[in-house]
Amino acid sequence: MQSAGGRTIQEVRAREVLDCRGLPTVQVDVVLADGSLGRADVPSGRSTGAHEAKELRDGGTRYGGYGVRRAVASVVDVLGPGVHGLQADAQRVLDRRLVELDGTPDKSALGANALLGVSLAAARAAAASTGLPLYRYLDSDGHLLPVPLVNLINGGRHAAGQLQFQEFIVIPTGAPTFSEALAESSEVNLALGEVLEERYGRAALALGDEGGYVPPVSDPREALELLHVGVERAGYTGRFQYGLDCAATHFYDADERVYRLAGKPFTSEELLSLYLELIRDFGITTIEDPFAEDDFASFTDLTRESGIQIVGDDLFVTNPERLLRGIEQGSANALLWKVNQIGTLSEAMDAAAIATSHGYGVCVSERSGETEDPIIADLVVALNAGQIKTGAPVRGERTAKYNRLLQIEEELGAAARYPGPQFPGVSASRR
Template sequence: MEAGERRGRLRREAAEYYRGHRVPERMEEALNTLFPQCPEDLYGELANYFSKFSKAPVICKLVGRKIIGGVGQPTLEVELYCTVKNYEKRICSTVMATYSQIPENALPETIEADEKERNYSVHTAVEWVKESLSPMLRHLDPTDQCQADKMLGEYFANKVEEKEEIEKLEEEAKAEEEAAKVTPTSTPKQKKGGKPGKAVSVEAQSIPPAEPAESVLRGSLAIGATSLAIAKAGAIICHVPLYLYTALLKHNQESPKEITLPLPMVTLLNCEKNSPSKLKLVKEIMLIPPVELSLKQGIDRVLDIQKEMTRLLESRGKMSGSQANSKKGKAQKAPPSALKRISHLGCLTAGYDNLEQLLLLMQRACNNIGLELGTDVYLAINCAAHELMDYDKGKYEILTGTFKSPDEMAAMYVDIINNFPFIIALIDPLRKEDRDQWSSICCALGSKCYLIAEDAATQISKLKTDQNINIAMCSGVVLKYINQTKVSDLVELTGILDGQRHITILGSPDGESSDESLVDLAVGLGARFLKLGGLSRGERVAKYNRLLAIEEELAANGALREAKLEFVDFAEESQPEQLSNVLPAPEQG
């Protein structure tokens, strides 16, 4: 007891001396007793010991700046600084990926207007961070993600209300101005009949119109970027990787014993128009490695297929070029094939209108290197059906002059999956408005193929807050971290989807950034798939490398659990209760 009391007294005296009190006569004895190491280690030991008494880090400021994203578009970076041991320290930064609702085949003036709006939005986001979010979040504990996201959500809701009030006042002023201009003599006469010529078919009237695009508030990037920066800072302060920090948020601070890595959907081909007058049937062809392989083995297999596919496409381009030259009587060398061009998605670009022809070519590529589709690797197809709809005719134009109704599209997909059973996922095979057809293909194919909604799903904020989530019946949803999305939103929504037997796919936007946080979020949230694009372009390859690093870390710790491919047989479930809250029935009338 005497030795223990003496040691405790010496510690107290050392602490008093460190706080500025003068106890010089006993200090040397106290230090020698507390820290018996070599003299050169003394200051390090002192720092480690007294750091236990320092205050927890708190946010001191946020810095927002406009930078250039992966596709040359402006986007937002947010840096987070904390007060650590009375010093201001930069903890982390995050970069938001750019996202646009403008389709690839949009008119030039539409694209130009979208670029201007993007610039305004990033500029507004920088102002939000500097003038509002930084003062609002000052002195907040960065490990309190729920409180931070609550404050961000309330701030965003106030901005939405402000915008609505301004728009309401502008509409009232415009209505008054128009009413003042109207005179009795200038009132237009109603037309008795419609303009002759174009007749609207009954079938076209039965097609549900496209729902209006979700409005994006200028500056909303600041909300998502700040929430993610706080999550990254919390992980750093807690000395855990971001994927584990995310898993703790989802499971109420209970650390999972094992973690399953999401399966990668690696984009092999970005299919574009074969000519200006041709439309494409599919947007992306993706490869999914089997669950029996490690991620590293799966990526190596995909790279082998990509090399062989590149060789076949190049030889096909050279052959067509030489045939064209021979017909013209020219002996010059064939022009370089456009098939080598790398898409913004980080993959090869190929112009094909015949999906069956492309699938057979992929079968040939796999056979050439001793692999079999459906056993050694699987396919997923992003159909992007919303880009094919011709609203004048009320049908999908899958090829130039080839139109199909929603019912015919559903039948076509059933035939494709039956003929090519190695396709285990279809993304956006229909518009979200074609609810009956979504239901029919889910019942027909759900037991052997994932039917995924990406553009066919609404924004994350709507998915989380609406009582009736506005997506078609489907196997799962692609979630993207964009605009005003918060980390807490993803945690809550993935929990809902898990409970409804839906799979979650974390998706990378077309305009990706170099920030690797999406991979950690996907792992921590327990996503089934991860859709990152192809194995080219630095901003995309960095994410695959991060996924490989996480696999290596989990395997070393014995915490890696093997993934599974499980399908839902919708045909055996007549209006299942577990889907009712997420997937409402089609509106009547």
């Protein structure tokens, strides 16, 4: 093992690369004095919360304004020189320095995409220097493989379809291992494709941003019924739970203070009643962002009345301050954990620690604008979070995460654990 002195940051490089939507994102290299290299790509969301840390984009006509040359310049001209000589294995010191160099609460000066690239690449470089995989470097006790929340039908801003709920999810809680859970999920996905083609024709096999199907339906009940039929056809009835990511901020009319769903207005109370009906009728055990991003009170009401996992994404944006506010009010009972929402690994790890210490679940998540970088697979195991969202089991930017988890499962061997029926969204009465 190299001495700590060998883990001094010697060089930081950055470049523009493409994400799965064909849009630019930032890739960062951190090189240490001992020659160890850490590389990280920064994902990007389409359905973003107002309170997230801010990406830096170029504007103008190049790449439709989505270029990241300014963020790359932030890394090369400011952040790299600013962390030169720091120890890569002093993650908190490094990340504090990155935040200081930006100097804004939302990372808008240099760009959260620039800061995060350096933060993650430094962690990877330090892990490489120790000779450990990243999950083991971050937590020597990381051993829990996550239950995948597999998004098989896409809607909302992730698809050019009629569904306003963003994700319709199957959860393989009946499998004894992660590898078997992934196999069952893939088989359900194939069976669902057969069902969709039979009912709606081949056009229904079009895919959304996260690899899920985009059938020509607008009623969430119909989409949930399709999931059930797909599970049944695959031969796994009783082995799956079901979930929703509603991303309700994006169908909330702030002027009228109503939610517009499938062409109808819903008050918060009416929408809550709809969720309770869906939970009862379709075996739903987790719902993400059921209300608008600042409606803490309605999150509290649904958490209390539903008895299932209620996840805050746009509500919390992986921000410790917003999470603590939610905990105080009993708003949701789980955190959706996205490192790019807050901008540094240390701040994201703090949010996860706060959630866990208050009995909140933690679900590690990708973004709709992903790359082939599988880093969240290592992060979810390091956190022992037990839940991951990384899209359908298709397309390289999604399967890269699943494949990395298969590798980790093999590396852990007998030490690997899979939550299965202890998935946090499943209440004791439903197990």
